[in-house]
Amino acid sequence: MSLLPQLLGLARHCRYVWVRPHATQASLRISAAAGTSSGSGGGNLAAPVRSPQQQRRGVAAGAGRRGNVFLDDSPKRRTPADAQYNEPTSGQPLFDSSRFNYDSDEEEQQRQAAQEQEHEEDHQAAADNGQDQEAASSTTAAAAAAQQLRRRARGGLGAAAAVAAASAGLQEGQDLVLPPARAVKIKTAEFVKSSVTVDQCPAARYPEFAVIGRSNVGKSSLINMITGRNALAMVSKTPGKTRCINHFVINGSWFLVDLPGYGYAKTSKVNAVEWNRFTREYFVERETLVTVLLLVDASIPPMPLDVACAAWFAEAEIPFTIVFTKLDKKKKGGSPSDENIAAFEEQVGEACGYVPPTIRTSSKSGQGRTELLAHVAQLRDFFNKGRHGM
Ligand SMILES: Nc1nc2c(ncn2[C@@H]2O[C@H](COP(=O)(O)OP(=O)(O)OP(=O)(O)O)[C@@H](O)[C@H]2O)c(=O)[nH]1
Numbered sequence: 001m002s003l004l005p006q007l008l009g010l011a012r013h014c015r016y017v018w019v020r021p022h023a024t025q026a027s028l029r030i031s032a033a034a035g036t037s038s039g040s041g042g043g044n045l046a047a048p049v050r051s052p053q054q055q056r057r058g059v060a061a062g063a064g065r066r067g068n069v070f071l072d073d074s075p076k077r078r079t080p081a082d083a084q085y086n087e088p089t090s091g092q093p094l095f096d097s098s099r100f101n102y103d104s105d106e107e108e109q110q111r112q113a114a115q116e117q118e119h120e121e122d123h124q125a126a127a128d129n130g131q132d133q134e135a136a137s138s139t140t141a142a143a144a145a146a147q148q149l150r151r152r153a154r155g156g157l158g159a160a161a162a163v164a165a166a167s168a169g170l171q172e173g174q175d176l177v178l179p180p181a182r183a184v185k186i187k188t189a190e191f192v193k194s195s196v197t198v199d200q201c202p203a204a205r206y207p208e209f210a211v212i213g214r215s216n217v218g219k220s221s222l223i224n225m226i227t228g229r230n231a232l233a234m235v236s237k238t239p240g241k242t243r244c245i246n247h248f249v250i251n252g253s254w255f256l257v258d259l260p261g262y263g264y265a266k267t268s269k270v271n272a273v274e275w276n277r278f279t280r281e282y283f284v285e286r287e288t289l290v291t292v293l294l295l296v297d298a299s300i301p302p303m304p305l306d307v308a309c310a311a312w313f314a315e316a317e318i319p320f321t322i323v324f325t326k327l328d329k330k331k332k333g334g335s336p337s338d339e340n341i342a343a344f345e346e347q348v349g350e351a352c353g354y355v356p357p358t359i360r361t362s363s364k365s366g367q368g369r370t371e372l373l374a375h376v377a378q379l380r381d382f383f384n385k386g387r388h389g390m
């Protein structure tokens with residue numbers, strides 16, 4: 001008798017992967033499932049509502065419903081490259097993009113300028129098209145959304161976890177150990193296309209990592225920083241620059257995805273995430289989405305909207321990693337970022353029932369680049385293994 005249905009059942013409850021970059025070991029827990037998944041990730045969700053009992057006990061909504069949260073607090077092993085990025089020794093930016101082949105010569109710069117122009121036109125055309133479609137579309141039915149979520153759980157890390165758990169003979173609640181990965185060198189990074197529906201996205205043949213966060217948090221800048229390209233993704237001081245789902249193929253083997261930001265105008269008051277329709281669909285439907293990189297500005301105190309976004313991913317059982325940005329920004333009297341980060345992690349822990357992996361970055365100095373690339377490589381390896389083992 002096939003074990004597959006049972007494994008897929010297990011996979012649906014594998015809600016979270018905790019992988020610490022550079023840790024001597026990283027682990028994954030298949031959460032013990034104490035109830036059924038609500039699967040309500042298809043709509044615009046407010047932060048999950050806590051019961052009065054939970055509120056009294058300070059327990060996050062959903063916590064305990066699907067089992068315990070696993071935290072791997074094994075010490076981080078720092079690489080020499082990390083030390084180079086993370087510890088400024090002078091006022092100079094430490095990230096040296098000339099180490100990469102891309103933007104040094106004139107020809108390359110011209111090519112990039114032409115590509116950027118083309119890219120801008122693609123963005124405009126796709127966004128205009130998207131607005132038409134958006135007006136025409138009715139809201140997604142909750143049942144369809146739940147169905148989509150179930151479909152997603154069958155792909156992605158859930159399937160990888162099921163395969164890995166089966167091959168290791170693990171039971172629910174036991175830990176899987178993922179081998180650490182080295183940061184992979186970026187050899188090629190190319191813009192593929194801008195899309196406004198999941199159907200328009202490039203064929204789902206590679207594992208992919210999506211970058212999301214509030215408008216102006218630094219999503220496009222982060223993509224440029226980790227790929228070592230100045231103008232691969234479009235950066236702007238004006239919020240709302242990125243308006244489509246933009247796929248970039250890295251080393252011809254994985255996708256990095258730049259998404260439109262959420263909620264710039266309403267930041268401090270609203271605590272529900274209003275996804276742009278196609279962004280929401282993308283999260284729910286894209287089966288090769290390995291992990292979402294949720295960007296959070298470390299230079300400001302926690303925003304309720306960012307916490308709500310984390311809660312949305314937790315509720316929808318979509319694995320995510322928090323990437324703190326703008327670590328280089330300092331105020332007089334020292335950096336406020338440690339305080340902001342600690343406060344954010346505490347709020348996320350309360351809202352989600354666990355704190356996902358976190359990585360500190362600066363697109364200005366290159367801080368966190370090695371760590372982020374190693375993190376992504378580790379998850380990618382795991383995802384690929386699961387896919388091919390199925
Ligand atoms: N100091 C500092 N500024 C940054 C950093 N990352 C981004 N910025 C600045 O923040 C602004 C917004 O950056 P983008 O990368 O365009 O932000 P985005 O999240 O893609 O914005 P949208 O596409 O509008 O949602 C730009 O002026 C960047 O130069 C960082 O690490 N440090």
Ligand SMILES: [Mg+2]
Nearest residue numbers: 219220241242
């Ligand atoms: Mg952008």
